[in-house]
Amino acid sequence: MATALPPVVDTETWRAQLAALRVREKAATRELDAIAAQRRRLPMVKLPDYVLEGEDGPVRLADIFEGRSQLITYHHMWEAGAEWQCGGCTGFTAQYTRLEFLDNYDARFVVVTQGEIGEALAYRDKTGNRMQWYSTYGSTFGADMDAPADGGGFAVNVFLRDGDDVYRTWHTNGRGTEILTHTFPMIDILPYGRREEWQDVPDGWPQDGPAGAGWGTAQDVALAYGPGSGHQD
Template identity: 50%
Template sequence: MDLADRPVVSPTAWEQARQDLLVREKEATRAADALAAARRRMPMVRLEKDYVVAGADGPVRLVDVFEGRSQLVAYKFMWHDPEQPCEGCSLFVDQLGHPAHLNARDVTRVVISSGPLAETLPYRERMGWTVPWYSSAGSDLDADLGLGDGFALNVFLRDGDDVYRTYMVDGRGTEKLGSVWSFLDLTPFGRQESWEDAPDGTPQTEPYTWWRRHDEY
């Protein structure tokens, strides 16, 4: 490795460089907070069809994929070649942490693959993933959402049996996702902490007070 272009400085000079960069990092954090606030105020679109996807135990209505919660984060795992499943989608799912913290904030996180379960479930087992897994093969869901053959992440809100699409991200927009916070920032209710700029009526608690070890919720 060539270090010629990386200057070596004193601890004092290094700390000054870190502080200078920190100013820009905090600006980026505040900008991300503002984007999340705008995302929480996006309009929604109601899904007109009662979509059914395939689950390990049989057909499942999309409204039941929520598992009784109000918000759903659904990653579309694209599927073209069962011999060579998508490396990028696989890397994404590898990063998914324990679901208990999202569940505590009324969020269910799932994978809905475009591939048939007969092909995708064995791959899920091979990879050791435990995330709830469904197939949209044979459903109009992907086509109606304009997802095409690629990957994407959708966020939905449920009100009774009515399901609304609130957000979608694809491409490089998925690169920073993986942590609890990154997923909560995509949802219509957000982190649900009192410091957040959120629409009136959004459920909120004081920061930190809801955090638990994942086996203590």
């Protein structure tokens, strides 16, 4: 069965329908601006003096900022003893290869996982991940930040530092994390979109399966970015 195609129209008709869509797109942009403004007005919660594990040993949460005032953490799902971890988390964090631009905004973005630091760093290297990783193994930090152990979920948290005091300012999970990625917005402008069953599509549009059907596996990420892939420095 042939894949369905959008209807073919003349340029004037196409421009008219694009202009109608643009009204909604601009409204969505303004709404996102308003949401960001509300986010900037959220109160915050002071945190205890957590200690995590980094590549060089124990490190206080306040020191993970490395002198900056703002910190974003992506909490990578982790199954103890598994050879391959969550494909979604692995693929999601694989896209962040150039984070130096955050220096101009007094911020860092790092990965935190419940995995033991040695295992976590070995997995980072195997998959060619370019981010800085920290472990909350043996600490309540992950669970307290709504990312519990044993595959309990992924999350994004944002923190603000004032001297040695650290405050939690924002959290999201699920599809809320999509605002941090370029991948889904890029796929969403394609005629066929994500090709997932939940999406509202015209009759005959290809739909390959449930949410995440096209994400690929952790092994796919390792083949693309890991040792021997040609993507290493």
